[in-house]
Amino acid sequence: MKNYGHFSPDGKEYVITAPGDIPRRWENLMWNKSFYCNAGQDFTVKSFYKHKGGLRSTLSNGSKKYFYIRDRESGAFYRMGTSEASSQVVYGMGYSIYKDVWDGLELSVRLSVPTDLKGEAYTVRVKNIGGAPRKLTVFNYTEVDLAGYPTPFLVKKTKLSFDSARNAIVYHGNDAFCKYPYFNGYLAADVKISSFSTVGEFFLGPKRNKERPAAVIRGQCDNILNQGFVGERLVDNDLTGALQLDVELEPGETREIQLLLAVFQDEAEIHSAISRYLKPGGLDAALCEYQGYLDEVFGKYQINTPDENLNRLFNYWTKHNLLLNALWTRVYSRGFRDVLQDTMGVCSIDASISRQNLLEAMAYVYGSGRCRRAWDAASTALSDEFYTDGPIWIPLAVNEYIKETGDLSVLEVVCPYYDGGEGTVLEHLLAALRFLWSDRGEHNLTLIHEGDWCDSANNIGKAGRGEGVWLNIALYNALIETLELVEYQGNKILADEIRSMATDVYDAVNKNGWDGEWYRFAYDDNGSVVGSYRNEEGRVFLNPQTWAAMSGIAQGERLTQCFKAVDEMLDSEVGPLMLTPPYTKVDRNIGFLTSFHPGYIENGSCYCHAAAFKIVADLKHGRGDRAHDSLMKIIPGGSADQSNTQADCTPYAYTNSRAAMFHPYLGGRAHQFWATGTVSWVWFAFTEHMLGIRRTFEGLRIQPCIHSQWEHYSVIRIFRGCRYEISVNNPNRSQSGIAQIIVNEKPWEGNLLPYEKDGEFKVVVLMK
Numbered sequence: 001m002k003n004y005g006h007f008s009p010d011g012k013e014y015v016i017t018a019p020g021d022i023p024r025r026w027e028n029l030m031w032n033k034s035f036y037c038n039a040g041q042d043f044t045v046k047s048f049y050k051h052k053g054g055l056r057s058t059l060s061n062g063s064k065k066y067f068y069i070r071d072r073e074s075g076a077f078y079r080m081g082t083s084e085a086s087s088q089v090v091y092g093m094g095y096s097i098y099k100d101v102w103d104g105l106e107l108s109v110r111l112s113v114p115t116d117l118k119g120e121a122y123t124v125r126v127k128n129i130g131g132a133p134r135k136l137t138v139f140n141y142t143e144v145d146l147a148g149y150p151t152p153f154l155v156k157k158t159k160l161s162f163d164s165a166r167n168a169i170v171y172h173g174n175d176a177f178c179k180y181p182y183f184n185g186y187l188a189a190d191v192k193i194s195s196f197s198t199v200g201e202f203f204l205g206p207k208r209n210k211e212r213p214a215a216v217i218r219g220q221c222d223n224i225l226n227q228g229f230v231g232e233r234l235v236d237n238d239l240t241g242a243l244q245l246d247v248e249l250e251p252g253e254t255r256e257i258q259l260l261l262a263v264f265q266d267e268a269e270i271h272s273a274i275s276r277y278l279k280p281g282g283l284d285a286a287l288c289e290y291q292g293y294l295d296e297v298f299g300k301y302q303i304n305t306p307d308e309n310l311n312r313l314f315n316y317w318t319k320h321n322l323l324l325n326a327l328w329t330r331v332y333s334r335g336f337r338d339v340l341q342d343t344m345g346v347c348s349i350d351a352s353i354s355r356q357n358l359l360e361a362m363a364y365v366y367g368s369g370r371c372r373r374a375w376d377a378a379s380t381a382l383s384d385e386f387y388t389d390g391p392i393w394i395p396l397a398v399n400e401y402i403k404e405t406g407d408l409s410v411l412e413v414v415c416p417y418y419d420g421g422e423g424t425v426l427e428h429l430l431a432a433l434r435f436l437w438s439d440r441g442e443h444n445l446t447l448i449h450e451g452d453w454c455d456s457a458n459n460i461g462k463a464g465r466g467e468g469v470w471l472n473i474a475l476y477n478a479l480i481e482t483l484e485l486v487e488y489q490g491n492k493i494l495a496d497e498i499r500s501m502a503t504d505v506y507d508a509v510n511k512n513g514w515d516g517e518w519y520r521f522a523y524d525d526n527g528s529v530v531g532s533y534r535n536e537e538g539r540v541f542l543n544p545q546t547w548a549a550m551s552g553i554a555q556g557e558r559l560t561q562c563f564k565a566v567d568e569m570l571d572s573e574v575g576p577l578m579l580t581p582p583y584t585k586v587d588r589n590i591g592f593l594t595s596f597h598p599g600y601i602e603n604g605s606c607y608c609h610a611a612a613f614k615i616v617a618d619l620k621h622g623r624g625d626r627a628h629d630s631l632m633k634i635i636p637g638g639s640a641d642q643s644n645t646q647a648d649c650t651p652y653a654y655t656n657s658r659a660a661m662f663h664p665y666l667g668g669r670a671h672q673f674w675a676t677g678t679v680s681w682v683w684f685a686f687t688e689h690m691l692g693i694r695r696t697f698e699g700l701r702i703q704p705c706i707h708s709q710w711e712h713y714s715v716i717r718i719f720r721g722c723r724y725e726i727s728v729n730n731p732n733r734s735q736s737g738i739a740q741i742i743v744n745e746k747p748w749e750g751n752l753l754p755y756e757k758d759g760e761f762k763v764v765v766l767m768k
Contacts, residue, residue, distance in 0.1 A: 001647035011312035014652045016041050016089040019081070026650045028091040029324055029674050030113040036328060037113050037120055039096045041089045043081060045111070048148065049118045049182050049263045054333065054376040057182040057263050058145040059119060066141040067109050067124065068216045069102060072246070073135055077216050078102040080109065091652065093320045094290045104130025114286035117273055118182065119262020123283050126257075128249035137194075138245045138257060139216050141203060144171060146185050146239070146263070151177040158239055160198055160225040166274060167193055169241055170267075181265035187241035188270070190258040190278040195221035197242040220244060258283050294320070297349040300718040301687065306710055309637055314686060317636075317652045321679045322346045326353045330675045333377035336364055337453065338677060340393035345680030347404040348687060354401045355410060358425070361397075362415035365390075365428045369435025372418055388439070388461075389452040391432030392474040395481035398429060400684075403695040406720055408489070430494075433482060436475055437501050441467040441523070443512040444504075446475060448522055453543070454578075456593035456602045463525040469513035470521055470544045476505045477551035488697045509553055518565040519544035519554070521579075524589045537583045538590070540569050542576055542610050549617040559621070566614060567626070574640040574658040574668055575606035575633040576614050582660070599660030601671060607657045608634040612681035619689035619705040624735030627690060628707035634658075635682065644668035654678045693717050693726060702751045702765055704728055705736040723760045724753065730767040737768035 004026075005016040016026070019041040030037045037047040043065045048056040070077035078100075081087050086101040095112040106127040114121055128134050146158060157175035162168075168188035175183075197203035197215055202222045205214030215221045221244050247255045258278050264270055277283055298319050305311055326346040329338045339361045347354035364372040371390025377383045402408055411426040423431070439447050448461035448468035460466040479502035486494040513519050521531030521541040531541040545562040548554035554562045570576045582604030583594035596603035611634045618627035633640040637651040640658060647668045649655050655670035656678060688694050692704030693715055700719050710730055717724045741748040742764040748754075754761060 001641045001644060001649075005651075007312055007651070011308075012092060012316055014091045016091070018084070019087055019089045020084055022648075024648050026091075027653075027673060028096045029653075030094055030096070030111065031324060031328060032113055032115050032117070033327060035113055035118050036331060037111070039111055043098055045120065047120055050376065051180060051182065052376075055180060056148040057180075058148045059185060059261065059263055061143065061145040061147070063143040064210075065109075065111075066139075066210060066213075067098075067107075068139040068141075068213070069105060069107060069126065070137045070139065070216055070219060071103070071134065072137055072219065075217075075219070076103065079211060080107055082211075093294060093316065095287060104128065105134070105136075110283075112283065112287050114277060114283065115290060117260065117262055117277060117286075118264065118269070119185075119260060119273075121277060121283050121286070122259040122261070124245075124257040124259070125254060126247060126249065127254040128251055131251050133251065134249045136247050136249065137219060138247065139213070139221075139242060140245075140259065141197075141200075141210070141213065141242045142187070142240060142261060143200065144185055144187070144239045144241050144261070146171060146173060146183050149175070149178045149180050149183055151175055158226070160227075162196060162223075162225065163270075166270060168270065168274070169196055169198060169243075170270070171239070171241075182263045184265070185261070185263050186270050187243065188260045188274055188278060189243055189245055190280075190282075191245045191247065193243050194246050195223050195244040197221040197224065198226040198240055199224055200238040200240040203240060203242045215242065215244075297323075299716075300349050302716040303687075303691065303713065304715075305713040309635070310686075313635060313637075313652075314683070318654075318679060318683055319349055321653060321674060322349065322683060323353075324674060325677075325679055326350070326357060328675070333374040333383070334360075335374040336361060336371050336390045337387075337393045338374075340397035341677045342680050343397040344400045345683040347401050348683070351401065351405045351407075354397075354404070355407070358397055358401055358410065359413060359415055361394075362425055362428045364418050365394075365432055366419050367417040367421050367431070369431035369433070371432055385451065385458075386449040387451045387455070388436065388446065388449050388468070389471060389474065391436040392471075392478040394429045394432055395478045395485065398425065399481050399485055400695070402485070403697055404719075406697075429482065433475070433478060433498075433501070436471075437479075437505065441465055442527070443467050443523055444508040445469065445472045445512060445523070451591070454593065454602060456591055456596070457522070457530075458591035458593075459588055460522050460524045460530060460590055465525040465527070467523045468521075469509060469519055469523075469531070470541065470547060472505055472509045472513065473519065473544055473547045473551055473553050476502055476509065476553050477547060479505065480551060484697075506553060509548075510558075513544070514558065517561050519548050519562065526589060528589065530590060531579070537581050537585070537587075538579050538594075539581065540565050541579045542566065542570050542607075543578075543613060545570075546610070546614040546617040550613065550620055563621075563623070571630075572606060573633070573643065573661050575608065575611045575630055577604050577660055578602050578607045578610055579604055597663065599663035600666060601657055605657045605659050605663075605671070606634065606640075608655060608678040609657075609676060609681060612678055612685050615685040616681070616689055619685060622705055622736045624690070624705045625708055627685070627705065631682070631686065631690070634678070640668060649673075654682065691715055691728075693724075695719065696752070698752055699755045700724065700753045702726070702728075702738065702741060702753065702763070703736075704738075704765070704767065706730065708733045708735050720755065721757050722755055724763055725761070726763040726765065728765040728767065732768065734767045738765060739768045740766040742766075 025040040045060040046062045047060040048058045067080045080100045088099040090097040097110045100107045108125045110123040159172040159174040171185040173183035203215045325342040343354045373385045445467035451458045452471045483498045582598035587594040615627045632638045641647040649670035653673045656672040656676040659666035661667040694701045715726045
């Protein structure tokens with residue numbers, strides 16, 4: 001991949017040195033609990049406030065933000081970001097900075113989302129690096145959306161006012177069909193607004209020239225409040241916010257302008273936000289507060305490996321991505337499976353979010369044990385689909401949270417069922433597993449209904465007869481996880497029940513799910529097998545093989561054959577592929593998976609989430625080199641990106657998938673950044689299973705499985721309030737196995753480390 005920039009020396013920023021050359025939009029995400037903002041290197045911004053229930057108040061609809069600097073004495077002006085020589089974009093965690101230089105001025109605009117603001121915050125900095133005083137005007141231009149509610153009208157109804165006391169334009173939602181709050185907005189500044197525009201045509205001019213706007217040329221806006229129509233031309237969708245902000249600078253002086261563009265319900269929110277964020281240094285203080293939180297949670301797990309890219313990713317960027325997913329899931333919805341998988345990852349750095357998410361998810365379990373597909377969804381159809389994999393994720397999330405915190409009390413927390421009534425978390429977990437276990441088809445396998453983890457295989461069981469082989473393998477894994485939990489609790493009655501259910505599933509899968517050299521994927525509604533040597537296309541699926549290895553369903557020769565299928569039939573330059581050979585013809589008995597082009601998304605791409613499952617399977621069976629190879633292919637900036645000239649993955653954020661190299665023109669290119677379950681599973685694979693600093697119910701265990709070329713790595717781990725400094729030495733270049741553990745300079749028996757609340761332990765591990 002071509003080099004478009006570099007990381008800062010501390011690894012906490014990515015500097016894009018050629019923003020105009022990147023062949024696609026590289027986005028940086030900023031968020032708080034209720035507001036989401038997505039900014040590109042071209043300064044396009046998508047943002048919205050999320051209402052409870054999933055409704056979105058869109059503030060910025062993906063249009064570009066414009067900032068102009070004008071010399072009031074000469075009339076010369078410049079639009080920031082147009083110089084290929086001087087324009088740079090800096091992405092940090094919680095902010096994006098757009099930098100430029102023009103006519104003896106250093107210019108920058110920082111976009112951030114403060115913790116309690118329902119909107120976007122801008123910090124404009126202008127420094128006079130010339131030798132003479134300057135009289136300047138800064139103009140901003142932004143399109144304001146305030147859409148997202150259901151209405152029969154094609155245009156929005158908005159009433160505007162200029163509040164001179166607050167130094168702000170206020171946009172009041174004025175649509176009788178809008179029954180929701182937060183479709184009001186405001187644009188405020190901490191420098192006196194000399195003039196303003198709210199009609200795009202009037203600011204830009206009749207030809208709507210954003211390079212030479214009419215207002216910037218004349219040096220003043222029009223002070224007209226948008227009223228929906230101008231003559232016979234409809235300009236309600238031309239709702240904008242543009243401000244004239246005058247500053248004067250002595251040589252060497254820097255001036256800072258702070259702007260807020262936000263939504264509100266009650267006008268008291270405007271006063272509160274302005275008082276807090278537009279006071280001198282207010283936005284710097286807000287960002288500093290957020291950075292302090294990141295330092296605290298990131299400090300709970302620090303690594304130092306021989307690979308600097310891994311160190312950057314896992315010390316900073318992966319953790320930040322974990323926090324995004326824990327709060328926003330997949331952005332468009334809170335998927336049941338997604339919330340629980342994200343909970344597994346984020347509990348290492350902020351267990352309070354994990355607990356909150358776990359309890360939230362329990363409210364979407366029916367009394368029968370069926371789990372709702374999603375909530376807070378942009379599409380209600382997404383919520384109502386009968387996907388059956390929900391129950392399998394509950395035990396994983398519950399166990400990982402308890403192992404991290406030791407908080408068994410979470411099992412006794414009473415939560416509502418989605419359709420009424422209530423029960424404890426443990427009762428929800430058991431109801432879900434019993435539902436899945438009892439919902440069987442003719443092969444004694446669980447029915448798949450409208451889908452499982454593989455969303456696009458949505459027609460296999462739509463008629464109520466299709467059965468999932470992978471689904472049953474995953475159910476077995478969930479039962480084994482649950483068995484571990486109830487045995488730790490000492491509940492023999494439950495342990496006997498769960499063990500019996502697991503044995504039953506194990507037998508059914510190995511009888512009716514084995515295809516001769518690998519495990520099948522499913523049986524469709526007609527009883528035809530999917531993922532079999534009998535199939536012309538889609539003969540081998542990745543997930544059944546990796547989960548069979550991960551869960552223990554595959555033993556002995558079958559385990560060997562599973563890995564053989566993965567290594568010889570599915571591995572590729574971009575990572576393990578979802579299936580092979582890809583579908584070239586639509587098969588409506590399988591679903592829209594078969595309508596994707598071959599090598600794209602689930603139809604034979606490297607789906608990085610599934611690749612992370614494969615890495616865990618490798619590491620559970622001592623395949624450190626194989627796991628490392630797959631990890632390096634799927635991480636941002638890894639080998640798949642470095643070796644491919646048309647790769648386009650962001651170097652700092654994970655992708656959901658990369659197109660297979662046999663795709664005629666998309667080979668190696670990435671699809672969808674940030675919002676992917678890849679993040680949690682890669683974190684889980686790397687920290688728990690590769691570095692081998694494993695949380696268990698009893699405490700922290702050491703069991704590394706690494707690349708044989710690694711001679712040393714170290715970890716600082718805060719676990720249940722105890723600090724561990726762990727140094728692992730591998731002089732013989734092994735993949736796994738421990739020869740000796742020394743704790744606080746004394747030999748230690750076994751791999752379960754000592755624990756003491758608020759204690760500190762220095763651990764040295766010598767591998768075999």
